[in-house]
Amino acid sequence: MRLQHVVLVDLADDADIAAMRADSDRMLPGIPSVRRYVCGTPFETGRPNVAKDYDLGIVVEFDSPDDYKAYLEHPVHVELVRTWKPRWRRSYIVDFAP
Secondary structure (H helix, E strand, C coil): CCEEEEEEEEECCHHHHHHHHHHHHHHHHHCCCCCEEEEECCCCCCCCCCCCCCCEEEEEEECCHHHHHHHHHCHHHHHHHHHHHHHEEEEEEEEECC
16 A cells, blocks of 8 residues: 655745755655655645645655655654754645555
8 A cells, every 4th residue: 555645844944945855855765665755845836725835845655554654763764854843834744545
């Protein structure tokens, strides 16, 4: 059963967006249980019902709940969260199975 892990982050300081994206791009795809990874910034579509109140979106896909658990506990993921979470104003996290 595949799982999607979606994280939308609003950083306290917009000057940190590029650095958090670079760290995420460098660190997260190398975690063995990650099947697919993508990270980016909001894209303006002109649609009023599309969320724009975040700075960085991250989507990570896993093949199984065990792979997701391994990712959450992996030292690289733990380090990224430890480094960046204190700089977040807020986050919205959604996990779902397609």
